[in-house]
Amino acid sequence: MFTDNYLQKVYSQVEQRDGDQPEFLQAVREVFESLEPVVAKHPEYEANGVLERLVEPERVVKFRVAWVDDEGKTQVNRGYRVQFNSAIGPYKGGLRFHPTVTESVVKFLGFEQILKNSLTSLPMGGGKGGSDFNPKGRSDGEVMRFCQAFMTELCRHIGQFTDVPAGDINVGGREIGYLFGQYKRIRDEYSGVLTGKGLEFGGSLVRTEATGYGLCYYTEEAMRVLNNDSFKGKTVAISGSGNVAIFATEKAAQLGGKVVTLSDSNGYIHDPKGIDLDVVKDIKLGHRGRIKEYAERVAGSEYHEGCAGVWTVKCDIALPCATQNEIDGDSAKTLIANGCKVVCEGANMPSTPEAIEAYQAAGVLYGPAKAANAGGVAVSGLEMSQNSYRLSWTFEETDAKLKSIMENIVTNSLAAAKEYGHEGDLMLGANVAGFTKVADAMVAQGIL
Template sequence: MAFTFKNAYLQGVYDSVVKRNGNEPEFLQAVGEVLMSLEPVVEKDPSYETNGVIDRIVEPERMIQFRVSWVDDNGKVQVNRGFRCQFNSAIGPYKGGLRLHPSVCASVIKFLGFEQTFKNSLTTLPMGGGKGGSDFDPKGKSDNEIMRFCQSFMTELSKHIGADTDVPAGDIGTGAREIGYMFGQYKRLRNEFTGVLTGKGLSYGGSLARTEATGYGLLYFTEEMMSCMKNDSVKGKTVVVSGSGNVAIYATEKAQALGAKVVALSDSNGYIYDPNGIKLDVVKQIKEVERGRIKEYVNRVEGATYTEGCKGIWTIKCDIALPCATQNEIDGESAEILLKNGVQVVAEGANMPSTPEAIDKFLAAGILFGPAKAANAGGVATSGLEMSQNSERLSWTFEEVDAKLKQIMINIFHNAYDRSKEYDVEGNLVVGANIAGFLKVADAMKWQGVAY
């Protein structure tokens, strides 16, 4: 979709981005959404225009693309594309995950890196924004094939990262196994043991609660949003969660711990519905141990049903919807169905899972809407805590990390909410989060000079 701005400067910046990146729809969507939120900021402080801050903030500092060659179990050479977008380092070293998925391309990596810049800013931790990955698909590959790919991928990536330069993490398709293979190759190549990756195993510098962090953080944010804005809570609510990876599983776990009933989960093939409430131990066995498909759930739990295709999950009646799968999974049509069925809260666990049309419908309806860059910041926040532990050569307890995570998510909500009030759009957390994330990065960029 095209964006139209009242402010001539922002319109010029956006038009320039479109001209340069016309074939990158995900990136254009992310940029347009953020710039729309910044109109009152630019009107209030012209220095952002005179310093060219927004011209610079929409252009990545560095975009790296490289070939990844590896040999499969049949001895055949395979070739994938690798990416690392080092988007903005104004407030700290680049920080963001590595996505391994067939959908990965320059547009997806740039949109994720752009979003990561503001998400990391919201955590208040000293981390810049970056993202990377490859169009390699781990599904159906043997451990040895994944190891060979990861070693080849890291052989090139190692030239561009470091504990004080760029600290990648996991993302879709990149879990503890992949991070371990990449870390081992980095250590072999550089002959140093540093906190260059987060999401590591506990035996070699990982942090407790990192696996749970994005899902738990999503619920901490949602609970605080409901408490502050509606004097309500998650307890007793019916919840639909899309996805069945780390974010979805641990969002489900925390929602159940807070007294909610989660009735649906999905994967890229379809979704399950269990009116009695999802049995998470069964899901963990299927997804984390067996690495199977979510449809296996119905063979093990009486009363559950499976439906091919993912979109239908949003037709299930619920109080709270938590999209935790992938970008643009809730479109305008799905948003209308959710609203018609009485949804009260939507909080994004994935990156940009709602289209602009869907977001407009949620905001117009006056329901609570938690945007991704705020609501799903728990993962990168805990990655930042892992970096701190690595630097100090210490390991904190699960309870210590979880308590810090909870406070960070509460602070993120209030930072976004307070900015929404300051700019006369109280309760619009999309605008509030974008402005709050932008201001810290923009201020640092102004102080560091135009050459930066």
Template sequence: MSITNEYLKGVYDGLVQRNPEQKEFLQAAEEVLESLEPVIAAHPEYEKAGLIERMVEPERVVMFRVPWVDDNGKVQVNRGYRVQFNSAIGPYKGGLRFHPSVNLSIIKFLGFEQCFKNSLTGLPMGGGKGGADFDPHGKSDGEVMRFCQSFMTELYRHIGPDTDVPAGDIGVGGREVGYLFGQYKRIRNEFTGVLTGKGIPFGGSLARTEATGYGLCYFADEMLKANGKSFQGAKVVISGSGNVAIYANQKATQLGGKVIAMSDSNGYIVDENGIDYKVMQEIKEVKRARIKTYLDYVPTAKYVEGSQGIWTVACDIALPCATQNELPLEGAKALVANGCYAVAEGANMPSTPEAIAYLQANNVLFAPAKASNAGGVATSGLEMSQNSLRLGWTFEEVDQRLHDIMVNIYKNAAAAAEEYGCKGNLVAGANIAGFLKIASAMMSQGIV
């Protein structure tokens, strides 16, 4: 990748100078800035207003210690974060990630991406992200509860239903959101829609669990149809086996595809007869076991150690749903060599820049994460709406609204790409479409 516009290059060079160690954030910023070159050329007023300089700097970064006591009575200390990136179009909105790899660079990259993703949904949500370097795996419910309560005891003063509305992400599921919400309610003495991904009995939305995986397939389906293709009869490879991957499997199968491979951090399974998402649910959500356990259910399946090899499995459609930078150039080359014609990202920034460039150069249909995995936050926005209205919609109502949002995201990204001279490039189109709404709001609100 290379930014040629002098103004944008200057902004990016300044970012590198100030944040040399933040490689994930710099990667995300470079991709967006490169996409915006035709927009900046058409709108010189953005440079005069220092719009890009303001957009790449978070409005607020909060970093704090999280002390808690484990089951052995030993005091543990983790580091917590909340990056409130941009509130031009609504309150900050974005998940909390609990994982040992969490650092400021990852949270800033996720928060920056969230701004554009939220803008694309058409809902009034700004961008933010947070988390901690805490690993909930292997911890007891009591340990997770004490950690979440300590985390929220600091975070509560920085969030609110009209200020910042966190949600779940990697390592933060229904259990963690419940503990976080309980502590917020306890401290603030109020019941508000301050978190999304809540349990159904206390303000959660039906279809939220399925939303990211479903939304991914709705977007991919629209992209495929626009290019004379479909899921019908297609072989699908999905990396990961968490929430997004499981429900992407379910929806891809419903749309006529056959999911033949899935993975976790240890390795991957191949089942040419089609992987049953209910079995994956049992393994991952009930037993919390490794994906190799699939062989206990389906002895005819094959297990391969090491998750990277999943991209060598011949398929028509690939859905990377695990983590950032999991699909490298070598994986992209393997997909192309085996005839893959579409890649849609279910995780945040799962493909490296080199992989994306190679896929696009070889005419593979490519759906970028900030568009194709926006279903989760879109449904979180719908949960916020239900909380504000003090009512709940049926699963079918939420699912239909989600489907409509994902179709509109595709149409808007495709239209923006065409308008700015890069027809078919959904990476550029999604960045541009998401940017234009935020830019308009920021210009209207003055230098803030």
């Protein structure tokens, strides 16, 4: 699989130890495929066991979460926190509440988070967590009791200088508020231990918009540098309808694009005139409804069952913002056949290896998730800074910092790709730029 013996040896060890964790194996393989020229140039990485240590989390916490539903019945879920790497800062990464959460999913997300956080240039290590709890259909009281039970265990393992979780799928402002309140009650301290908090208690402006806005800033800059192009006049297909998708839609429209699709786990909408975002916000942020309501309210739009169909809609730019592996090889080929020239990822690892191969073979501008969706954790890092300073920056100040960070990620990724003989390869560049900073820090700190 790998021409470099060191990479092959370490990957084989991962397969042997974690063969039952397909998402984690996929993430490791994708990164390792980019690192062959780096490892060959830096023998000190092998001498210090950098890769062996990189793929093994510093700590994995798995725990029972018992809580009581509205009918008085005891429910039990599993909770996880993977503290992957702290070489360049405290562990930082979101919490995901979804039935698909497993140790493999949390480990793949945490592994990606190491490099993503490194790319932001902010001092943050990599971690991730969550639970197989599904808040959809649950009352506020049930969500509160679950979050309190979850934090009762998690609070032993986190802190503003140790591990600072944030939100992810199904963990928004409501859930972060309940988690923060429980942490504060148990620990009797008011600290920046969570990001994504409400503005009333230490949150940052732009945090809600950050991943979606950052995705578009990254895409716009990559198109400008590589293709002398922009969003202006382009048709954009976006999947998902959570915060990332909603605010990617908003920013893409501000930059001159026309977004024509959104989706949820049941199906997708297609509005050839361009998505009416006010309607989507009312459905999704107003009453947590299903995306099919859009077609019932907006004339000329269509709803189709099956979320994968979103990639059959003709577009110039595709921004997958739903979940991992949502674009397979066949979907990627359909996108390309329909004229798509740019794919940048708002979700985590939304493209399968076969899809990525198809993008690269067709010359599609491909922005990998660890780079393209780093805006969320970037503003989380800015929230940590504001908490430490005990002050708040304006929306304009924070947005300008976010834009600068995303543009720098493009610059640094392209510089790393060029250094290692792969000019213009944003995926290899992101992996190399993120990895080398962490690897050098690991070597400097000794074998830990």
